[in-house]
Amino acid sequence: MIRMDTLHDLPTPCLVLDRPRLLRNIARMHDRAAELGVMLRPHLKTPKSIDVARLLLERQARGVTVSTLAEAEYFAGHGLQDQFYAVPLAPDKIPRIAALMRQGTELICVAHDLEALPLIEAQAREQGIVLPLVIDVDVDQHRSGVAASDPDFLAMARAIDASPHLALRGIMIYAGASYEARDTDAIGALAERIRVGGLQAQALLHSHGLPCDTVSYGSSPGTYFARSMEGITESRAGVYPFQDLFQAGLGACAIDDVALSVLTTVTGRQASKNRLIIDAGGLALSKDRSTQGTGFDAGYGLVCDEQGALIPDLYVKSASQEIALITTHSGSAIDLSQFPVGRRLRILPNHSCFTAAGHGEYHVVDGGTDVTARWARVNGW
Amino acid sequence: MIRMDTLHDLPTPCLVLDRPRLLRNIARMHDRAAELGVMLRPHLKTPKSIDVARLLLERQARGVTVSTLAEAEYFAGHGLQDQFYAVPLAPDKIPRIAALMRQGTELICVAHDLEALPLIEAQAREQGIVLPLVIDVDVDQHRSGVAASDPDFLAMARAIDASPHLALRGIMIYAGASYEARDTDAIGALAERIRVGGLQAQALLHSHGLPCDTVSYGSSPGTYFARSMEGITESRAGVYPFQDLFQAGLGACAIDDVALSVLTTVTGRQASKNRLIIDAGGLALSKDRSTQGTGFDAGYGLVCDEQGALIPDLYVKSASQEIALITTHSGSAIDLSQFPVGRRLRILPNHSCFTAAGHGEYHVVDGGTDVTARWARVNGW
Numbered sequence: 001m002i003r004m005d006t007l008h009d010l011p012t013p014c015l016v017l018d019r020p021r022l023l024r025n026i027a028r029m030h031d032r033a034a035e036l037g038v039m040l041r042p043h044l045k046t047p048k049s050i051d052v053a054r055l056l057l058e059r060q061a062r063g064v065t066v067s068t069l070a071e072a073e074y075f076a077g078h079g080l081q082d083q084f085y086a087v088p089l090a091p092d093k094i095p096r097i098a099a100l101m102r103q104g105t106e107l108i109c110v111a112h113d114l115e116a117l118p119l120i121e122a123q124a125r126e127q128g129i130v131l132p133l134v135i136d137v138d139v140d141q142h143r144s145g146v147a148a149s150d151p152d153f154l155a156m157a158r159a160i161d162a163s164p165h166l167a168l169r170g171i172m173i174y175a176g177a178s179y180e181a182r183d184t185d186a187i188g189a190l191a192e193r194i195r196v197g198g199l200q201a202q203a204l205l206h207s208h209g210l211p212c213d214t215v216s217y218g219s220s221p222g223t224y225f226a227r228s229m230e231g232i233t234e235s236r237a238g239v240y241p242f243q244d245l246f247q248a249g250l251g252a253c254a255i256d257d258v259a260l261s262v263l264t265t266v267t268g269r270q271a272s273k274n275r276l277i278i279d280a281g282g283l284a285l286s287k288d289r290s291t292q293g294t295g296f297d298a299g300y301g302l303v304c305d306e307q308g309a310l311i312p313d314l315y316v317k318s319a320s321q322e323i324a325l326i327t328t329h330s331g332s333a334i335d336l337s338q339f340p341v342g343r344r345l346r347i348l349p350n351h352s353c354f355t356a357a358g359h360g361e362y363h364v365v366d367g368g369t370d371v372t373a374r375w376a377r378v379n380g381w
Numbered sequence: 382m383i384r385m386d387t388l389h390d391l392p393t394p395c396l397v398l399d400r401p402r403l404l405r406n407i408a409r410m411h412d413r414a415a416e417l418g419v420m421l422r423p424h425l426k427t428p429k430s431i432d433v434a435r436l437l438l439e440r441q442a443r444g445v446t447v448s449t450l451a452e453a454e455y456f457a458g459h460g461l462q463d464q465f466y467a468v469p470l471a472p473d474k475i476p477r478i479a480a481l482m483r484q485g486t487e488l489i490c491v492a493h494d495l496e497a498l499p500l501i502e503a504q505a506r507e508q509g510i511v512l513p514l515v516i517d518v519d520v521d522q523h524r525s526g527v528a529a530s531d532p533d534f535l536a537m538a539r540a541i542d543a544s545p546h547l548a549l550r551g552i553m554i555y556a557g558a559s560y561e562a563r564d565t566d567a568i569g570a571l572a573e574r575i576r577v578g579g580l581q582a583q584a585l586l587h588s589h590g591l592p593c594d595t596v597s598y599g600s601s602p603g604t605y606f607a608r609s610m611e612g613i614t615e616s617r618a619g620v621y622p623f624q625d626l627f628q629a630g631l632g633a634c635a636i637d638d639v640a641l642s643v644l645t646t647v648t649g650r651q652a653s654k655n656r657l658i659i660d661a662g663g664l665a666l667s668k669d670r671s672t673q674g675t676g677f678d679a680g681y682g683l684v685c686d687e688q689g690a691l692i693p694d695l696y697v698k699s700a701s702q703e704i705a706l707i708t709t710h711s712g713s714a715i716d717l718s719q720f721p722v723g724r725r726l727r728i729l730p731n732h733s734c735f736t737a738a739g740h741g742e743y744h745v746v747d748g749g750t751d752v753t754a755r756w757a758r759v760n761g762w
Contacts, residue, residue: 011450012762014762087660087704088658088704090646090660090722091723092646092723093392113648113649113722115722119722144651144706265473266471267469267493267497268469268494279468282669284762287670288663288668321734321735323469340496341471341472341496341500342497342500354663359761360761381393381395381665
């Protein structure tokens, strides 16, 4: 008989992944995508794990999305051969991309700067591949991309379509500003604006006889709260399997939907300062402060017991490299008798993508404290 | 003949370490420590690399300081057997500590909570070791520790001294508030207050017939700008080999002393938004915003050319997971002809400890762009 670890046996800090919550979050998005009639192309930048990816691909998924070539190579090695590398393409990364393509992986890339196209084309020609590209269309002035009204947009589409070394697949759009929305109604309104902007860009290409089979749409809340996905060919939703406190603050999930947490140990208490000291600091929790200034400021995380139940009023107030301090939101005194040195706690993260990236594996629990699986992550580039 | 990589050949993003700056920073601290007559016990939580550690140990060093047991095990494996594990001790970590001690590594640990001592003693007894401890004395109300005026302080010292399984080595103090100081004079004044507080705590132990051979003092700027180190037996300075923009903002170094940078590639330009897009995002740069609100706000980092020369006015304004945006502080237009897609840049970090932790190795350069060594890091716990 193999002895099973429990959360009490693990060296802390480490990542815990609650499988029932994970499965519930996935099912909820799958149901919603089915209702909207949109295929998912889940963004694996959050889990970076083949075990999670397999769960995401069980229903209406159309390939996957990745954020690094390390992910692309890892997932290709696990047989996922329909991938979208959804960050602005640096031309000097094309040799690694070409190696994957020669091994049978389709890796769709992103064009977003007209002047970069000759460099991309030259690399594709040198590598002897036909590189599939989508153009990043900036509908809401988010972080990258070109506006459809910018003459560069049509010029890029024409240049890609004309090249024997490049293939124009379509466009990508991203509801980045949904992260500035105040409620789910505002997210829905924004999502609709992004969708319409994407379809206008597609119509523009079609009116010039240019192909645009793909209209790839991004963000989990933008998908979940969309009013319609008509015309959208795939959604790159990413954070939904894990969720996090920022998503909860948006109203995109409940706090007890958050499937990812950092297991930590109480190493000390300071009654005079009303605080607990834990062994998960800024490296284990991440320094991401997404909830700052949102009206749902969770410091560096909210606090759960070892079983994953939220302990009201507690939060992580500050974090240095390997230490963090827990205190109360209300200012009322922590009952220190409940938190002896050695007690295990679980910290819910502000931003799952960043917190997970500090760790090499997930310890999977099925709602309790028995560790029923260990799933590896692919970090780095 | 072995072909040497240059920075232009490396996959980006990745870490670059400028050896001349590193050596200059180390020499400067060694000279200052010699002048102050204090031994260094360098804190390896910043470099986490045996190659850097060896440079730190070439002159008056008295062992090393570590922040995780992964570091302790790695450095012990490389022969560094005089270590101080300078974070609050979780009793359940003692079996791993005992394993190191049985292999000949001295690993001094930290006691900071009276009620944890029976648990620590029980583990030490069970493991059959005599665990060396210092007490964390909180002079300036920083993050952890016990005030010398608190009755718990003497009670802890007595309990440690009385146990056959524990050995009282002395105390540790930390000039944490030096990070709130506004200039190097203020840092010096604070450092002196911390030093005097530490010596008072030592005198209290001595007046009760208790041993206190060690008075271990922390922080790089607190050491460099100290007025005196009389009575201090060791300094755990840590960030000084690399420095960073936060230290530069404090006046603890110049910007061109910063030895660590993140190599990145320009992937796009947006003239209408006056910005460059790079392939180093929040995971490569870290989400640490130490310089926020300091009057020296560097966003997510300042921008250098491939040779490491600062490009005035540019800074990293925002960072998502794998993308960041560079713009100008002044609002004046970036000369885009200087920044074609594919150009390599180097980003100086807010906080070296956090930025380095996102990466597995350093690419060492000797002031130019040839990579003359690769040094591994030990991340995780």
